[in-house]
Amino acid sequence: GENVEQHPSTLSVQEGDSAVIKCTYSDSASNYFPWYKQELGKGPQLIIDIRSNVGEKKDQRIAVTLNKTAKHFSLHITETQPEDSAVYFCAASPYSGGYQKVTFGTGTKLQVIP
Amino acid sequence: SAVISQKPSRDICQRGTSLTIQCQVDSQVTMMFWYRQQPGQSLTLIATANQGSEATYESGFVIDKFPISRPNLTFSTLTVSNMSPEDSSIYLCSVAPHNEQFFGPGTRLTVL
Numbered sequence: 001g002e003n004v005e006q007h008p009s010t011l012s013v014q015e016g017d018s019a020v021i022k023c024t025y026s027d028s029a030s031n032y033f034p035w036y037k038q039e040l041g042k043g044p045q046l047i048i049d050i051r052s053n054v055g056e057k058k059d060q061r062i063a064v065t066l067n068k069t070a071k072h073f074s075l076h077i078t079e080t081q082p083e084d085s086a087v088y089f090c091a092a093s094p095y096s097g098g099y100q101k102v103t104f105g106t107g108t109k110l111q112v113i114p
Numbered sequence: 115s116a117v118i119s120q121k122p123s124r125d126i127c128q129r130g131t132s133l134t135i136q137c138q139v140d141s142q143v144t145m146m147f148w149y150r151q152q153p154g155q156s157l158t159l160i161a162t163a164n165q166g167s168e169a170t171y172e173s174g175f176v177i178d179k180f181p182i183s184r185p186n187l188t189f190s191t192l193t194v195s196n197m198s199p200e201d202s203s204i205y206l207c208s209v210a211p212h213n214e215q216f217f218g219p220g221t222r223l224t225v226l
Contacts, residue, residue: 034215043118043206043217044157089156093215099145100213104156 002027004092006105013080014113021108023090024072030092032100033066033073038087038107048075080112116141116209118218126224127197134193135221137207142187147208148180151220157206163190197225 003026013019025033031052036044050057050064050073057064061080066073073092077084088108093100117140127133137146148160160180163169169182183191194201202225207218 032213036217041222043219046214046216049214091215095213099162099210100215102159102210102215104158106156 002030002092002094002101002103004090004103004105006090006108008108009106010109010111012111012113015080015082017080019077019080019084019110019112021075021088021090021110022072023074023092023105024070025092025103026071027092027094028071029094031095032093032102033064034091034093034102035062035064035075036089036091036104038089040086044089077110080110082112082114085110085112115214116143116211116216118207118209118216120207120218120221122221123219124222124224126226129198129225131197132193132195133197133223134191135205135207137190137192137218139188139209141211143209143211144187145210146184146190147210147215148182148190148192149206149208149217151204151206153202160192160205194223197223199225201225 006023034049037047038044050066061078063076090105091102093102119138121136146163149157151157159172160175161169161171163182163184165184181193204220204222206220
């Protein structure tokens with residue numbers, strides 16, 4: 001099955017700086033790569049995703065890049081704000097058995113220091 | 115997107131008892147997913163539930179411990195049976211309309 005590794009496990013940045021979280025996956029059949037933000041006491045919230053037919057996607061201050069050959073993908077947050085502080089999960093997903101079977105990374109706790 | 119609600123939001127239970135968690139979605143979905151998130155950990159898929167059929171369990175999870183019902187296209191329940199302190203976790207319901215996966219707010223379970 002799919003195995004997703006995520007680094008770093010914790011990340012502290014000054015407000016206004018950029019944050020980068022990196023993930024690798026093992027299953028070459030994975031074709032969907034979502035990123036989730038989980039705030040304390042809440043369920044994960046989908047913030048951006050990318051499919052294997054594109055190499056980069058951007059949504060305001062958030063961007064995701066995908067390198068299919070190397071099997072890694074990254075989340076970039078620019079101009080970080082204190083409200084960006086949360087745990088971020090990457091995930092990789094092949095389409096199998098009629099649905100996207102999602103495997104999550106281990107999470108990155110991001111702290112944005114005002 | 116999909117709006118998902120779960121009940122209860124949290125509970126404290128005694129070992130040996132059972133708890134049933136409810137999940138309600140604001141639209142009809144074919145599949146519903148149940149995840150477990152142990153303290154400080156990532157999300158692990160427990161099972162996938164299709165309406166009108168038996169749930170499909172992932173390795174390490176069995177129906178006797180985590181029975182699931184899926185009576186219609188907007189509702190599902192997960193029961194955590196014969197609980198032990200190791201079952202203390204957040205249990206999350208999820209749906210994936212149009213192949214984008216959304217999560218409910220979770221049920222935080224503490225077993226004493």
